Amino acid sequence: MDESRLINxxxxxxxxxxxxxxxxxxxxxxxxxxxxxxxxLNGLTSRLKEALEAEGSEIRGNEKPPHY
Known part of the structure; x- marks a missing residue:
C-alpha cells in the first residue's frame, strides 16, 4: 500500500x-x-382532562358538531 493511498x-x-x-x-x-x-404534551393533556371533568364533558373524537 503506497503512502498516498494510506493518507487518503x-x-x-x-x-x-x-x-x-x-x-x-x-x-x-x-x-x-x-x-x-x-x-x-402530558401537562396539556392532564389540564384538558381536568377541565373537561370539571365541566362534565367528555372527549368525543370525530363527531360532527350539532349544527350539521
Missing part, C-alpha cells in the same frame, strides 16, 4: 468521524426537544 484513507476516516460526531449531536438535540415536548 486516513482523510476519509477522519471526515467520517467528524460527520458521525455531528450527527450524534443532532440526534442528541432532537431527543432533548422530544423529551421537552412530551412533558408539555
Amino acid at each position: 484513507l486516513e482523510i476519509k476516516i477522519s471526515h467520517q468521524d467528524q460527520v458521525i460526531e455531528e450527527l450524534h449531536q443532532v440526534v442528541y438535540e432532537q431527543q432533548k426537544a422530544i423529551e421537552k415536548l412530551e412533558v408539555l
